[in-house]
Amino acid sequence: MSDPPSPERVQPFVLWSPSQRGVLTAFVLILSTILLLRLALDRMYVSNPPPSRGERFDDLASRIDPNTATWQELAVLPAIGEKRAKDIIAYRESFVARQPDGVAFARAQDLMEVKGIGPAMTETLLPHLAFPTTQPAAGISADSQNRPPPGP
Numbered sequence: 001m002s003d004p005p006s007p008e009r010v011q012p013f014v015l016w017s018p019s020q021r022g023v024l025t026a027f028v029l030i031l032s033t034i035l036l037l038r039l040a041l042d043r044m045y046v047s048n049p050p051p052s053r054g055e056r057f058d059d060l061a062s063r064i065d066p067n068t069a070t071w072q073e074l075a076v077l078p079a080i081g082e083k084r085a086k087d088i089i090a091y092r093e094s095f096v097a098r099q100p101d102g103v104a105f106a107r108a109q110d111l112m113e114v115k116g117i118g119p120a121m122t123e124t125l126l127p128h129l130a131f132p133t134t135q136p137a138a139g140i141s142a143d144s145q146n147r148p149p150p151g152p
Contacts, residue, residue, distance in 0.1 A: 063130035066105045067092065077128050079121055088114050103132055 019106065025068035064073055066088060081132045095104035104110065110128050111117050 063128055065130045065132070066111065067103055067132065078124055080125070084114070084116055085117065105131060107131055 064077065066074065071082070071085040071089045074080055074088055075082045077085075080088075088111070092104040095102065108122050108129065108131065111122055111125065112119065
């Protein structure tokens with residue numbers, strides 16, 4: 001029979017050699033440093049729940065009322081320009097001439113009465129416009145609220 005091997009001769013199982021452990025440690029440190037730098041430099045925080053007022057709330061807080069705005073004020077709105085702004089003013093003035101107590105633009109869809117303004121442009125302009133919040137008097141019938149066709 002043979003003798004069992006002595007404990008000095010049995011080598012423990014080593015998963016990584018010292019040089020491999022050094023390379024692995026360096027790799028983990030470099031990767032951790034890169035990830036921490038990205039976290040510090042590209043920080044994006046999304047609050048939960050989102051704030052009640054967005055970042056640009058104050059930019060949009062001063063909206064333009066198309067019933068009182070000048071053509072210069074209307075011309076700065078997206079996709080309006082000088083010509084369409086003057087067309088809006090002309091429609092508003094002709095509407096007020098026909099109906100002195102009426103409001104030409106009570107809602108966004110009323111802008112579609114102006115030539116060149118359609119549903120897509122109305123949706124684009126909606127965040128930039130303010131309309132009167134007053135409701136018509138109770139004594140006014142539905143027939144008297146119908147708009148006449150736009151003038152020339």
